[in-house]
Amino acid sequence: MPTTAGTFDFMPRSRSYPLRTLTEGLNDLDRRLFDAVAESPSPLLDLTMRPLSSAADHSKLWVLIAAGLGSSGKLSMRRGAVRGLVTLGVTSLVVNQGFKRLYPRNRPLFAGVPLSRLRRQPTSNSFPSGHSASAAAFAIGVGLENRTAGYLLAGLAGAVGLSRVATGAHFPGDVLAGFAVGAGVAVAGARVVPPVDDSRTLIPEPSVEDLGPNPDGAGLVVVLNPASGDGSGARVADELRDSLPAAEIVELDTDSDIDAVAADVAERADYIGVAGGDGTVATVARHAIAADKPLAVFPAGTFNHFAKDIDAAKVASTVKSIQSGQVARVDVVWLNDETLLLNTASIGAYPEFVRARSRYQRRRIERPVATMHAALKVLRDSSPVNVRIEGRPATVSFFFLGNSVYGSPSFVPGRRSRLDDGVLDVRYLEDGHRNATARLLASWISGRLRNSKIYRELQAPVVTIESDEPFRVAHDGEEGDLHTRARFRVAYRELRVYGSSVL
Known part of the structure; x- marks a missing residue:
């Protein structure tokens, strides 16, 4: 007392x-x-x-x-x-x-x-x-x-x-x-309840080379699709003729074999350019890698994801890089050592999620709200895919694979800050858990998504997905093909590009 x-x-x-x-x-x-x-x-x-x-x-x-x-x-x-x-x-x-x-x-x-x-x-x-x-x-x-x-x-x-x-x-x-x-x-x-570890592996400094000034674009040959991006390709062609008068522009038409045109350009050009959507950029990039020649990307597609991430969202940005002669090396991804990917690949519901989010945004719904509506719709309506990821069985309702790390942990990936970190960014949602939607939302709202048992994440230079039944792999805006085995491999800093975001 x-x-x-x-x-x-x-x-x-x-x-x-x-x-x-x-x-x-x-x-x-x-x-x-x-x-x-x-x-x-x-x-x-x-x-x-x-x-x-x-x-x-x-x-x-x-x-x-x-x-x-x-x-x-x-x-x-x-x-x-x-x-x-x-x-x-x-x-x-x-x-x-x-x-x-x-x-x-x-x-x-x-x-x-x-x-x-x-x-x-x-x-x-x-x-x-x-x-x-x-x-x-x-x-x-x-x-x-x-x-x-x-x-x-x-x-x-x-x-x-x-x-x-x-x-x-x-x-x-x-x-x-x-x-x-x-x-x-x-x-x-x-x-x-352990804290979430947000640490990231240290990345070496960018690989940069100076090719010397090129004020008028001499030696540059640009593969350009005038119809891409709802006609923005034609505008890009006009800008290039004004800014780089010595550059050659090869315009595609509906009958053009893009692969053959890219192969010809890669053989005779000193520097290769491309103006089109991400699919066209990936095709030309494959030949630029084979010829070990730098690639200049001009934004002429609908979304221009790759161009934006190398700071080539405007024609003037790429022109400035060409004129200064600054080239950096970035990663690319090979699917089964045959198909080149620059941005992302997906199986399951991710393509459906992107389409649903775009529909909501066209209704003038704010992006965060549209994202949540689209995610809930996909979780409710999509059919999961049974696969083995690195030998581990998983029933996947949502699967995303990116070239380099895409922003913070989330089942809705953000933007890349680097394209030369040497890893694949894999995120997926596992189906079959009780109250999966409520648990996922609680983890997302509280910021503890990375510790969720529904959300999975890994970063690795090689990722292999297998299944007894064929599954479709969509990539870089393309619908893609069916596979029973998809091996994704990072080619570390294999592509030389004009751009400043990685410099």
């Missing part, structure tokens, strides 16, 4: 015990520290401590910060917000229903605390500080998912703990005990 405000009496008074002496000494130190902080004539403490302590009441401060983190758009921030709030909730339960009942302690006396800091004294037990425990739990919970945010919040949590002493609500020992409890719950939570 406590004997005076803020002290404990654990031992009988009839005998002297070392533990009792230590306890009395700690209580005395606690009171002295409290007096030093509470009675400190500091204008800064007078101005900040009471509002800060009030802001942390009922965890309002941390809920507000969690809302900001969740809306930041960064997965680790979103995961941190969810983990921080869950850890805070568990900590509050442990403190209020556990420690405060087991170790009763009176609150400090108000004597000596400046009136500008005083606030209504809580009626619950003083040990440990619930505000401090919640602050530590939230800060460390966020920090387990995003270290930078955790460091910043740790400072704020420390200030909240100080405010509880400065306003006369707790002894320093209560605050330290609260920090320890909150930290302990956060660490235990990390053992039960």
